[in-house]
Amino acid sequence: MADLARSPRMAGSVVRKARLAQGLTQKELAARMNVRQATISKLESGEPATRMAVLFDALAALGLEVTVTPRSGKSNFENVF
Amino acid sequence: MADLARSPRMAGSVVRKARLAQGLTQKELAARMNVRQATISKLESGEPATRMAVLFDALAALGLEVTVTPRSGKSNFENVF
DNA sequence: TCAGCATATACGCATTCTCGTATAAATCAA
DNA sequence: TTGATTTATACGAGAATGCGTATATGCTGA
16 A cells, blocks of 8 residues: 655545544544644645645654655556545 | 655655755756745755645656655664754 | 855745634534 | 534634745855
8 A cells, every 4th residue: 555645635635545544533633743633634635835744744643654756657546636 | 766754854855865866956946846946945954844835846846756655664774864 | 265156044025824712514323 | 304523614813934035154166
């Protein structure tokens, strides 16, 4: 399970997917990160102006990390949005 | 060459490394993204409040993309900062 | 040593975040 | 359908972004 992210929007989708996969609500995730539930909502919706820290904090809270690689050119369907 | 990023700071390092590897100056990268050189400076320094869009735009401009995976636990030395 | 390019930092402005506190609206179960 | 949970949206405050425009500082090489 390696999710691709090329934009804030895709990143938000990945976060949402992972959160749901772990059976968490936005409120619970928010609590772990010390941010408001509304902030998670915006993050997952892909707000481009969301702070980087919020993204990384969310990934950390979900036990995820990011790997940067050269663009593969191929993007699978599940990552379209 | 797959660079790990677990924080804004690490992400900034990855961007800088990639930019230099491609022989680009902050100014040139900034031009490609339509942002100021100063913005790149902050991004690379790891400013946690940097907007997500700036990060993804930079990665795109450098021909990179991000993959989200479960934390591996191991982090190699070169990614420490 | 001093020019030159590269990177870091600065000020006012407009924008937008996140916070705190709430409340719509959408979802789902009983 | 009603009630309850979850998610989206709202307002004012305070903070910090990125912009435009500059400049200070850094570093490299002739």
